[in-house]
Amino acid sequence: MSRKKVHVKSFGCQMNKLDTALVTAALQEAGFGLSESVKEADVVLINTCSVREHAEQRVLSHLGHLKHMKKSRPDLVVGVIGCMAQRLGSKLLEHEAVNIVCGPAEIPRISKLIAGAVQEDKKTLAVTEKVRRKGSEQQNRSLEEFESAYGIEDERVPAQAFVRVMRGCNNFCSYCVVPYVRGPEASRPPKAIIEQIRKLADHGVKQITLLGQTVNSYRYKAGERAWSLADLLSAASGVRGIEWLRFVTSYPAEEFFEEIMQVMAESPKVCNYLHIPAQSGSDKILKAMNRNYTSQRYLDLLDRAREIVPEISIAGDFIVGFPGETEEDFQATVNLVEKARYRNAFIFKYSPRPGTKSDKKLQDTVPGEVKQRRNVELLAVQETISDELSRQFLGRRVRVLVEGLSKKPHLNSTQGGNNPQLVARTATDYIVVFNGPESLAGQFAEVKITQTSPLTLFGQLMSDS
Ligand code: 5AD
């Protein structure tokens, strides 16, 4: 049999990107080739997201194309992995285009499932039946083995890698589908995590991002000792070769917060960056969202973070148009955004997700155009703040880790001779664009900031270090 080629397409969050990287590595090890285009592929694998309806619609429209394509290429194998696979299971398998449906906890089986489907024209379902039940020993072991075997560098961004420290979520925010598709919270053993980081460092990785849905609730009992995220960050800081450590996403909880901030203040390797979604500034809406804090308690946490780490840059997520959100509630969100002074805020329009509490119990009352208007308004408020914060960098020198060539040439291009435009990031997650040699990708550099926009800093290369 000639070497079969797989085209992998990924939708969704960083957790999904990591799964895609793991699956891709596993497929290569199993003897599959990779293909950049669907045309040349024997297998198309789609990693899906269920967090908002729009993400699911994009996948369905992609499957529509593939169905069409299969008319002239009946041997094409189509596999769907990720949250949508778990959420829709057998219903998704009924789709004419789909051969394999495989949930997030079943991905260690993916190479075998694909090999089976290539050999024999059949449909295969691999989803976890009782997703909220703690995984069996066997399942946990195979997930752990899969995870640590293929924990590899991000292909597109040299010198950087993601490491999952925990799976699942127990919070059940009323709008969120994650607990129903990713299962209960489970922290990975610290030994395995540190070992993985060490391996990545040996391969030249300089920046590690620790991933978890609520990464700050990481908790692992190893003998007498209970590990928190702060302990994990301290231990990871000790790994030679690793220069920057990040962690996302944090839930606004008091527990462990101070110790995590202390490690950030004390360890030069832990980046001064915190992604801590508030979701709303209205206490009424926060309660309906089943978030366990008030807007004041949330702001107190930010104050505390800034006291301990004065240089910290903070990012947040918001949902506008949650059921029952009045103009007054929305105004409370605007007020919170003004006080929080985020470096960046990610704003989403509420999207009812089947099976969640808010979908079952609450009507999606806020009209689409009101959601849209609030989204635009909140973005504008944040943009003014981002712009002010960016301007403070004018004339300053910053240390950045270079990601690679800038995808879109920026209008306000900077001087730099014949060098291409590169994109890089500061430890505090500011995007920096400057002209420099492509060979700087994956290296640290020093850049003097000469121009700013709300989300991007522009500058001149001073030196690579
Ligand atoms: N509708 C809109 N946004 C959502 N998010 C999660 N669930 C929904 C939903 N049903 C947003 C939250 C979360 C981010 C990853 O996605 O803001 O922090």
Ligand code: SF4
């Ligand atoms: Fe979803 Fe809330 Fe868990 Fe985040 S903390 S994944 S929003 S349930």
